[in-house]
Amino acid sequence: MILEDSVLEKEISQAVIRRMPRYYRYLGELLDEGVERISSGELSERMSVTASQIRQDLNNFGGFGQQGYGYNVSFLYEEIGKILGLDQNHNIIIIGAGNLGQALANYMKFDRLGFHTIALFDVKEELIGKNIRGIEVLHVKELDHFVKTHDVDIAALTMPKSSADDIANHLVSLGIHAIWNFAHVDLSIDAKDVVVENVHLSDSLMQLSYNIVKNK
Numbered sequence: 001m002i003l004e005d006s007v008l009e010k011e012i013s014q015a016v017i018r019r020m021p022r023y024y025r026y027l028g029e030l031l032d033e034g035v036e037r038i039s040s041g042e043l044s045e046r047m048s049v050t051a052s053q054i055r056q057d058l059n060n061f062g063g064f065g066q067q068g069y070g071y072n073v074s075f076l077y078e079e080i081g082k083i084l085g086l087d088q089n090h091n092i093i094i095i096g097a098g099n100l101g102q103a104l105a106n107y108m109k110f111d112r113l114g115f116h117t118i119a120l121f122d123v124k125e126e127l128i129g130k131n132i133r134g135i136e137v138l139h140v141k142e143l144d145h146f147v148k149t150h151d152v153d154i155a156a157l158t159m160p161k162s163s164a165d166d167i168a169n170h171l172v173s174l175g176i177h178a179i180w181n182f183a184h185v186d187l188s189i190d191a192k193d194v195v196v197e198n199v200h201l202s203d204s205l206m207q208l209s210y211n212i213v214k215n216k
């Protein structure tokens with residue numbers, strides 16, 4: 001009980017949280033291969049992460065390993081899933097049904113993780129009514145009504161950056177608490193209970209470029 005309380009009270013660093021999806025992915029692959037248990041040493045070799053890093057990371061949530069046994073793969077997979085909130089469903093709306101918005105809506109793997117896109121919104125008349133994998137593109141004029149009448153957990157911003165901040169703040173005023181921001185702009189959202197995840201593929205490419213140059 002004391003351990004559980006201290007685990008709950010502790011603020012887990014974002015660096016640890018960012019490593020969790022990778023553990024989840026590797027454990028999922030192990031499950032697909034029929035592996036039932038794995039030592040921290042084997043997991044470390046497979047993931048190219050030190051065994052002590054794995055232990056430290058998982059100890060943030062109370063451990064999960066057993067001395068001399070290692071990790072039960074399906075148990076650990078489920079527990080990390082719970083930590084990441086993947087035991088719940090999350091409804092997503094996508095604002096901007098262009099190249100990126102449609103690509104996200106078309107990606108079925110998100111559904112398997114419990115992320116369900118339930119509508120796309122755009123301003124372009126020729127896109128309105130279009131059906132992407134069974135998901136309709138609606139006009140942004142319908143956004144308020146839609147958010148008020150559906151459970152929307154996450155809004156993905158895939159429209160030009162010029163309108164991203166206004167739309168983000170409008171979404172927050174409608175009660176949306178999570179924004180997945182692809183527009184290349186830092187959003188100025190005041191509300192403390194709103195979480196924003198910025199995704200910039202070009203940042204990742206620039207890091208790659210840095211490493212190419214460095215290794216020449």
Ligand SMILES: NC(=O)c1ccc[n+]([C@@H]2O[C@H](COP(=O)([O-])OP(=O)(O)OC[C@H]3O[C@@H](n4cnc5c(N)ncnc54)[C@H](O)[C@@H]3O)[C@@H](O)[C@H]2O)c1
Pocket residue numbers: 095096097098099100101121122123124127140157158159160161163167181182183184199200201202
């Ligand atoms: N973060 C990343 O890694 C990444 C990668 C690619 C693109 N982007 C960004 O994502 C955005 C979309 O890129 P794209 O290639 O899909 O562009 P796109 O032009 O194909 O699509 C943008 C869509 O947004 C719509 N739109 C414009 N104003 C709107 C508004 N107020 N409300 C709703 N929809 C509106 C447009 O009609 C268009 O259909 C851009 O801001 C781009 O810079 C980010």
